[in-house]
Amino acid sequence: MSQTEATELLAAVQGFLRQSVLPQLEGFDAYTTRVAANSLAIVTREIAARGTLDALDHAAAARWLPLSPATEQPARALGLALRDGSLQPDADLVSYLRQRTLRQMAIDNPRYSAFKQARQRWPEIAALASEQGSRA
Amino acid sequence: MSSEQLAAAGDAVTSEALAIALAAQGAEAADCVQQLRRLSGGANMETWAFELVLENSTQPLILRRSPLQPGQMGAAVSQLPLTAEAALLPLAAAEGVPVPEVLCILRPEEPLGPGYIMTRERGEGLPGRILADDRYTAARSHLAEQCGATLARLHRVTPARLPREVPNQTLAERLDGHQQLLDRYGNASPVHQLALNWLRKHAPTAEHHCLLHGDFRNGNLLVDEQGLVAVLDWELAHCGDPAEDLGYLCGNVWRFGYSDKPVGGFGDYAQLLAGYRAVAGWAPDLETIHYWEVFCALGWGLVCLTMIDLYRSGADATLERAAVGRRVSESELDLLLLLDGKL
Numbered sequence: 001m002s003q004t005e006a007t008e009l010l011a012a013v014q015g016f017l018r019q020s021v022l023p024q025l026e027g028f029d030a031y032t033t034r035v036a037a038n039s040l041a042i043v044t045r046e047i048a049a050r051g052t053l054d055a056l057d058h059a060a061a062a063r064w065l066p067l068s069p070a071t072e073q074p075a076r077a078l079g080l081a082l083r084d085g086s087l088q089p090d091a092d093l094v095s096y097l098r099q100r101t102l103r104q105m106a107i108d109n110p111r112y113s114a115f116k117q118a119r120q121r122w123p124e125i126a127a128l129a130s131e132q133g134s135r136a
Numbered sequence: 137m138s139s140e141q142l143a144a145a146g147d148a149v150t151s152e153a154l155a156i157a158l159a160a161q162g163a164e165a166a167d168c169v170q171q172l173r174r175l176s177g178g179a180n181m182e183t184w185a186f187e188l189v190l191e192n193s194t195q196p197l198i199l200r201r202s203p204l205q206p207g208q209m210g211a212a213v214s215q216l217p218l219t220a221e222a223a224l225l226p227l228a229a230a231e232g233v234p235v236p237e238v239l240c241i242l243r244p245e246e247p248l249g250p251g252y253i254m255t256r257e258r259g260e261g262l263p264g265r266i267l268a269d270d271r272y273t274a275a276r277s278h279l280a281e282q283c284g285a286t287l288a289r290l291h292r293v294t295p296a297r298l299p300r301e302v303p304n305q306t307l308a309e310r311l312d313g314h315q316q317l318l319d320r321y322g323n324a325s326p327v328h329q330l331a332l333n334w335l336r337k338h339a340p341t342a343e344h345h346c347l348l349h350g351d352f353r354n355g356n357l358l359v360d361e362q363g364l365v366a367v368l369d370w371e372l373a374h375c376g377d378p379a380e381d382l383g384y385l386c387g388n389v390w391r392f393g394y395s396d397k398p399v400g401g402f403g404d405y406a407q408l409l410a411g412y413r414a415v416a417g418w419a420p421d422l423e424t425i426h427y428w429e430v431f432c433a434l435g436w437g438l439v440c441l442t443m444i445d446l447y448r449s450g451a452d453a454t455l456e457r458a459a460v461g462r463r464v465s466e467s468e469l470d471l472l473l474l475l476d477g478k479l
Contacts, residue, residue, distance in 0.1 A: 035459045042462055079326040082333060083315075089330055089479055097327055098472055104465040113395040114388055114469045121476065 280403020383428020
């Protein structure tokens with residue numbers, strides 16, 4: 001077997017916090033410990049999903065900003081183009097923004113009330129956003 | 137912040153210092169101030185609870201103080217000095233808004249200042265309990281109406297009556313301020329930019345301009361079995377379109393998971409507007425409420441971005457701040473849902 005994977009370490013620390021530490025705490029420290037364990041869960045989900053989300057953003061920048069030089073921050077480039085008015089939101093751009101936000105929400109807080117609501121309202125985009133690969 | 141850090145942050149707050157501050161209320165010595173404890177809060181704002189024990193009475197009180205001056209924290213954090221905040225509560229009370237009674241204002245040059253001491257009101261403040269506990273079933277059924285009526289009373293306070301520190305900007309100025317914040321925080325979100333562009337294009341013309349609470353939502357309200365008991369947390373008070381306070385109360389982030397109840401997770405638009413109309417004689421239309429829900433969702437995104445900034449700058453490098461910074465996507469999804477079909 002190889003060394004412990006990063007995701008295994010994250011799972012182990014989460015288990016330690018929730019099962020060993022949390023029962024001994026109360027009040028503000030218990031609350032903060034829950035926030036700590038939850039933060040590790042976010043990191044775990046991000047490790048699995050970050051690559052797909054980045055690829056989606058790069059594909060969007062290539063599509064809507066074809067004349068701009070390649071950038072490490074494609075979402076920022078799109079935001080700045082919306083800011084100066086050189087990019088106007090069309091239906092496809094809005095679909096991309098929905099898909100990227102659903103993917104980000106699946107990492108950050110899949111229990112947020114609007115996540116369920118959005119997937120019901122936009123089932124086709126939700127299906128795209130749950131695929132491993134990305135298609136804008 | 138750990139409980140040790142919380143305790144250490146307020147070294148100046150002692151029973152002796154509070155007793156001196158409350159001498160006019162009859163506090164003669166340190167033992168008049170009992171059960172002093174710090175409630176949770178950030179690095180900049182301290183909230184303490186204690187009992188003022190006099191010969192014939194025990195009064196539960198709250199101290200709010202801010203050891204840093206306004207401007208030392210991030211730009212999206214309140215710029216309203218606590219001494220000006222304290223002056224708003226009696227103005228609201230005079231119009232019939234239920235608020236704590238301010239007992240003494242602590243000037244910046246005083247040992248505990250700037251800050252103020254007020255009565256500690258009874259009632260439940262935790263949104264989860266207000267929205268779920270059976271004991272608040274009756275309260276929930278008319279809370280939206282009470283909120284509407286309460287806001288209508290508050291909105292009778294005209295800007296001319298306010299301390300000069302209370303922010304009084306036009307909507308266009310505030311949207312410019314939002315753009316500056318998006319720029320300052322790196323323009324990372326195309327959804328925030330899309331929403332800000334939409335807010336500029338669809339800005340309503342307001343016929344009224346008055347004092348707003350600015351953070352009137354579930355979580356800043358105390359509730360008992362009969363309904364609204366007190367309105368707390370006035371640090372974001374400012375002047376503006378009265379519809380803003382109503383739309384803000386309906387923001388999805390403040391429904392705490394009960395998205396099908398647009399008013400704070402407990403009521404419907406019709407109840408809120410009926411309560412408002414009964415007192416004010418008019419009420420905003422739903423389209424204007426929707427506009428301010430969009431404004432609220434973007435505002436929540438800016439609060440999250442400010443939290444990241446406070447963490448990164450070291451001004452408040454706590455896990456809480458870092459974690460709230462990960463809630464930016466909530467504002468983005470709320471905005472996309474609100475703008476669906478309206479772009």
